[in-house]
Amino acid sequence: MSATIIDGKKVSKDITDELRKEVAELHSKGVVPGLAVVLVGENPASKKYVGSKEKMCESLGIKSLGHKIPETTTQEELIRLIDTLNSDPSVHGILVQLPLPKHLDEKAVMHRIAPEKDVDGFGPDALGRLVLDEPGFLPCTPHGCIKLLDAYGIDPKGKHAVVVGRSVIVGKPISLLLLRKHATVTICHSRTPDLKETCLNADILCAAVGKAEMIKGDWVKEGAAVIDIGINVTSEGKLVGDVEFATAKERAGFITPVPGGVGPMTIAMLMYNTVEAAKFASNNK
Ligand code: NDP
Numbered sequence: 235m236s237a238t239i240i241d242g243k244k245v246s247k248d249i250t251d252e253l254r255k256e257v258a259e260l261h262s263k264g265v266v267p268g269l270a271v272v273l274v275g276e277n278p279a280s281k282k283y284v285g286s287k288e289k290m291c292e293s294l295g296i297k298s299l300g301h302k303i304p305e306t307t308t309q310e311e312l313i314r315l316i317d318t319l320n321s322d323p324s325v326h327g328i329l330v331q332l333p334l335p336k337h338l339d340e341k342a343v344m345h346r347i348a349p350e351k352d353v354d355g356f357g358p359d360a361l362g363r364l365v366l367d368e369p370g371f372l373p374c375t376p377h378g379c380i381k382l383l384d385a386y387g388i389d390p391k392g393k394h395a396v397v398v399g400r401s402v403i404v405g406k407p408i409s410l411l412l413l414r415k416h417a418t419v420t421i422c423h424s425r426t427p428d429l430k431e432t433c434l435n436a437d438i439l440c441a442a443v444g445k446a447e448m449i450k451g452d453w454v455k456e457g458a459a460v461i462d463i464g465i466n467v468t469s470e471g472k473l474v475g476d477v478e479f480a481t482a483k484e485r486a487g488f489i490t491p492v493p494g495g496v497g498p499m500t501i502a503m504l505m506y507n508t509v510e511a512a513k514f515a516s517n518n519k
Contacts, residue, residue, distance in 0.1 A: 237460070237486040238386065242495040245385040246378075246502035250294060253502075253509050257295040260512055267512035268297040269327045269353065269504075270319045274312065274338065275305035280331045287329070290501050296508055299325060305335050312338060313346055320348040326515050327353030327508040332403075350514060353507035356403060364410050371507045376408035378499025379440060379461045380415070386488055388438065388459045390417035396432055398422045398449065398476070399442030404463055408440055429453075441476035451481020459488040463496050 257267060269291055273284045284300070291298035301315060312334075319325045328351045334340050344352075349359035355373035363370030383390065395417035399405035409419045417438065422429055433439055433453040439460045441449050446466035454460060454477075464476030475492030483489050490496055 237483045237489040239483070240382050240386055240488050240490045240495055242382060242490060242498045245382055246498035249381065249502045250290065250505060253505050254294050256509050260509070260516065261295060263516065265512055265516040266297050267326050267508050268299055268324045269329060269508045270299045270301060270325045272301045272303070272315065272328070272330045274303050274307055275335050277333070284331050287501055287504060290505055294505055296505065297324070309338055309342070312343060316343060316346045320351060325351065326511040327351055329354055329504065351511060353504060353511055355507065361402070361407070364407055367414060371510070372411070372503070373403055373407045374503035374507065375404055375463060375496060375500045376411050377503045379408055379463065379496055380411050381499060381503070382461065382490060382496070383438070383459065388488060390415040390438055393417050393437035394420070394435055395438040395440065396420045396422060396436035397440045397442065398429070398433070401442065404442040408442065412438065443476045445476060446474050447476070447478040449477045449482070451478050451485055454482045454485045456485050457487040460486045460490065461496065462490050462492050465492065465497065
């Protein structure tokens with residue numbers, strides 16, 4: 235039997251439609267949510283992502299404040315820009331598009347963003363709160379994955395969730411969110427010896443590796459929910475995930491396609507965090 239395809243476009247649209255109403259309400263109180271988007275250099279993929287984020291801001295009534303700065307920007311200049319944005323009351327959220335050029339220290343930049351404006355949720359305050367189960371900004375892609383499970387009535391409670399990948403921006407936070415929802419979580423990485431067997435035990439399988447179709451269809455347990463976070467471009471220029479979709483969908487109960495699965499959720503959750511930041515700032519004026 236073929237899996238139910240998890241439609242990230244639809245779920246993200248439902249979320250952004252709700253946000254549009256919340257933004258209109260904020261406008262009526264004189265508050266215009268503002269998102270500062272910092273792009274350093276000319277990385278084509280980064281430019282594309284920033285363009286999509288700016289377009290979405292516009293469609294929701296969020297003011298997008300673009301800061302496109304040259305590749306040669308120094309660490310000090312970038313930190314100075316972050317400080318300026320931190321103290322600008324019209325800026326509710328700050329997003330620094332990653333990766334940064336090699337000469338810049340990404341971690342130091344993430345640490346510099348004021349916690350109340352860290353809408354990407356990559357800073358130590360947001361990640362610490364995630365570990366502590368305290369309210370705070372959740373990293374957008376992992377949060378989006380959880381929203382997809384929610385939308386399709388997939389409750390992680392008591393299930394075995396396997397996350398392949400342990401990055402700070404995807405693998406670790408999604409594991410913590412699944413744990414928060416009472417799943418039993420196994421985190422795999424490049425040194426995991428029995429990856430196929432572990433994946434075959436997953437009721438919920440999340441793939442965040444960055445290797446085209448590495449997880450084969452016969453690694454998927456019958457009826458499992460498969461969340462494919464990977465974005466890979468093949469040598470033929472095709473966009474594919476980390477899971478071999480065509481074969482995996484014949485065994486899974488639910489599966490996200492690439493594109494059209496997790497991808498649209500990331501932007502939706504960024505907008506969600508920005509609106510939350512604006513609400514927080516207006517309540518604490
Ligand atoms: P990273 O490169 O930071 O992490 C990859 C992880 O995969 C690492 O933990 C690594 O293990 C693990 N890994 C690598 N090779 C293997 C292997 N052979 N077997 C098991 N584990 C392996 O990537 P990200 O987490 O940043 O991104 C993962 C994917 O998600 C990428 O394709 C990225 O483009 C995509 N992505 C998609 C987003 C979206 O909006 N849909 C947003 C962010 C990312 P180790 O730690 O041991 O090196």
